Amino acid sequence: MIGTAPCAPTRLRPAERLLRRVVAGPLAMEATNPRHEPVMLDQVLAVLAVRPGSVVVDGTVGLGGHSERLAEAAGADGTLVAFDWDEAMLAHAQRRLERLLLRKYWFCEDFRSIPEALEGLGLRADAILLDLGLNSAQVDDPLRGFSFLQEGPLDMRMDRGRGEPASSLLNRLALGEIEDILRDYGDERFARAIARKIVERRKLRPLRTTRDLVECVLxxxxxxxxxPRIHPATRTFQAVRCAVTRELEGLEDALVRIGRCLKPEGRMAVLAYHSGEDRCAKRAMRRLAEEGFEELFRKPLLPEPEEVRRNPRSRSAKLRAVRRIGGGVE
Ligand SMILES: C[S@@+](CC[C@H](N)C(=O)[O-])C[C@H]1O[C@@H](n2cnc3c(N)ncnc32)[C@H](O)[C@@H]1O
Structure with missing residues (x-):
């Protein structure tokens, strides 16, 4: 879940409170008990309708909140195939779920490799869940650089040992490229002005922290x-994160390929948190509907107002789902 909340905006606070200085150490995710409330849990469970003995694939296991309940429904004879490209998340989920199910497979990889992984295991899925974006534990860890509310290194990588951190990307790209990122991945109205500020600022000294980027936006x-309902840096952080993680690249095609891993009568649910993600989910489901799948509902399901009150990060969630009609195209 971005502000980057898991793609849900955070309420505006007075400018002087926009950033809290990080106290290094105990706040780091590895050292605390990370928390994340699974979004639209009841709807996801109802839509996926997991039965005892099912093969459940969670492509975004995170802290394992959804998976725990799906695994309980699959029972001791069920199978869980879990993916997360963030090693720390996968390790937490493993600990949480170790008492459940007989067969569990863990992949610290992009969920785009689900088809190959399932083929390797000789499995097809009864239920697939993709709960896109970030979870609260990642957003709330200042050392990851996803939060505009806390100062930390401007990193935003999922695997901190690989790829280019956000700071280096923003210190390197041309003005027009930064503007495109902000517009394409964040729908940011002030993309040009923010990109210009970033370029002006880095001439004085390179951007290093989340505070540097927030100041450019402000x-x-x-x-x-x-x-007034969202922090002004929400869209910028979302956009830069998408550029760093490349999470929207090829997403639509990936969802189509993943959907084809379902058994007849199997179901796939996708939770999206911003327009870029939901566009990919919607298009993928329309494509699947042309080849032997049924969209379970034409318009996405939204969280109940009570859930949004309890967990404001759920408010931008949209749930879409398909079912593979018995005997559909292989
Ligand atoms: C919204 S959280 C999932 C939360 C989870 N459903 C729970 O209940 O704890 C999304 C998770 O998916 C992971 N993720 C996002 N995109 C991914 C991708 N392309 N491949 C693998 N993992 C991904 C993130 O690291 C994050 O842990």
Whole structure:
């Protein structure tokens, strides 16, 4: 789940409280008990309708909140195939789920490799869940650099041993490229102005921290133009994160390929948290509907108001799902 909340915006606070300085150490995710409330849990369980003995694939296991309940429904004779490209998340989920199910397989990989992994295991799925984006534990860990509310290194990588951190990307790209990222991945109205601020600022000294990026946004977006319901840096952080993780690249095709791993009558559910993710989910499901799948509902399901009150990070969630009609195209 971005602000990067898991793609849900955070409420606006007075400018002087926008950033809390990080106290290194005990706040780091590895050292605390990370928490994440699974979004639309009841709806996901109802939609996936997991029965005892099912093969359940969780492509985004996170802290294992959804998986725990899906695994309980699959029972001791069920199978869980779990993916997360964040090693720390996968390790937490493994600990949480170790008492459940007989057969469990763990992949610290991009969920785009689900088809190959299932083929290797000789399995097809009864239920597949993709709960896209980040979870609260990742957002709330200042050392990951996903949060505009806490100062930390401007990193945003999923695997911190690989790839280019956000700071290096923003210090390297041309103005037009940064603008495209902010517009394409964040639908940011002030993409040009923010990109210009970033380029101006890095001439003085390279961007290093989340605070550096938040300051660029605050200088670029006029106070009168800000939406009082969300932090002005929400869209920028979401966009930069998508550029760093490349999480939208090939997503639509990946969802189609993953859907084809279902057994007849199997179901796939996708939870999206911003327009870029939901567009991919919607298009993938429309494509699957042309080849032997049924969209379970044409319009996405949304969280109940009570859930949004309890867990504001759920408020941008959209749930879509398909069922493979018995004997569909292989
Ligand atoms: C919203 S959280 C999932 C939370 C989980 N459903 C729970 O109840 O704890 C999304 C998780 O998916 C992971 N993730 C996002 N995109 C991924 C990808 N392409 N491949 C593998 N993992 C991914 C993130 O690291 C994060 O842990």
């Amino acid at each position: 200088e670029a977006v006029p106070p009168k133009a800000r939406d």
